[in-house]
Amino acid sequence: MKTLSENLQIDPAVAHRILVEFIHDEICRTGLSRAVIALSGGIDSALSCALAAEALGPQNVLAICMPYATSTPASLADARLVIQQTGVQSETFEITEMVKPLIDGLPPNQQKRAGNAMARARMIVLYDRSAGFNGLVVGTGNKTELLLGYTTLFGDSASAINPLGDLYKTQLRQLARHMQLPAPVQQKAPSADLWIGQTDETELGFTYERVDQLLYLLVDQRYQPDECITAGFEPEFVRQVIEQIRRNQFKRMLPTIAKLSNRTIGYDFLYLRDWGT
């Protein structure tokens, strides 16, 4: 029987091959052949960037670094390592002037609102640049953060396609190692870098390693809560994670439409995004 951490082991070469083809296929079938990616210096965007570069050719990928005044300088330095390694095109666009008026007008201690505003400003830049570069926005959200809702609605979760959305953070690390991403990118503590000293795991209150082990049982293996407790997780932790998944379902859906007609978008008007391609 596999251990909890063995459950999360993947063959990264298999994922690598499928994801490169996914990016190439899903972009090129639209008639476009380029990608735009928000490159933060973190492991997720570094992976998206590297995969896109391989799928489309580095000259067809535009990595955009979008620091805010309070962003850690190390983030930008790490992003530059990725740009160097992959050979992608790049731009640095500081978002401070875009959001400062909004953030300055907030009441004190509204870090979350300020953080969300920054994430949404980055989305604006990304989508504008995608029009200019004639490419699609490739997302960087992983399965852990999507399930827990650790994203900004219409912010970092906005993209055309998302190659990493079915990989847990723990699995992304294996893929990053396999693809030999720069060591500082692989090793540092994950952070949205929305305020000084922020780290994901401090904010979440648990480690990615532990929550991924639980999410794998709950989601992938469809374990009941009591089965998770038998597997060794604290009841309160199980309850908290289940509730967090449930509470954040709205971030994974289209806005709710009230059904009135016999055929309603989101209910019985059913076509794939890839319709006709």
Added chain:
Amino acid sequence: MTTLTLGLAQIKTKLGDVAANLDRHLEYIERAASQGVQLLVFPELSLSGYALLDLAPTAARKPVAGDPTFGPLLEASRRMDLVVGFVDEDVRHRFYISAAYLSQGETVHVHHKVYLPTYGLFDEGRFFAWGDSIRAFDTRWGRVGVLICEDFWHASPPYLLWIDGADLMLFCSASPGRGLGQSDKLESAWWVEHVNRAYASLFTAFVAHSNRVGFEDGLHFWGGSTVFDPNGELVVQGPYQEESLVVSQLDLGQVRRTRTRLPLLRDERHALTRREIERITAGDDGARDKG
């Protein structure tokens, strides 16, 4: 005939664009002809694409000479026998995931997919009707059976084809890859290859599987088409995820050699099977017998 040059057309398709897919079929038929292929098997819904959803009715075509899609295919079937995947519409306007066996300008057999997965990522039962029969049919290489994807995820359809005389089983799939783990193979590939080998072994028959490739939204179809022989040995396997014309020479004499050594067919007692099924399902209020 003692040998068969079999081709598996492991293709991508354009979702809902039957005309474009027809062109791809004709292209592969040309390629297959140049390699001496005598029977070319296309994957599930090869003429329409798989995740049709509300496109299903618009993708329906009729397997007759007058149909603009089947006309050229029936003509091409004078060069080699063909199995093609399509949406069939019956006279009462029910739509079926179907496969047609075409030979010498005739539609020899149409199979309607019986088992429609409607769970997890699958939603076939929402858009299609369930097929109602499992039949083997005659070809110049003997009796053949055709099944579509989920049909062979149940043991009963291959078993029925075997009892109905099929010594060559042709499985057509649009199987989405899933189950990433430590293995260098996705779980879906492992599972399908495992059962294909088991059917070939248990029924001492040739079992060929034609699976498509390409993406529809985030679903990728993994290819890896296979042929297993009556000993359960792998004859050929196509690459994962790449378009390919997978060609192999089947020594049909292997059926006789295997069954001489291992007469599972000879010893099979289908009357007993029928009696026991009747006993097990007798007096049911219908709950167990889905009929």
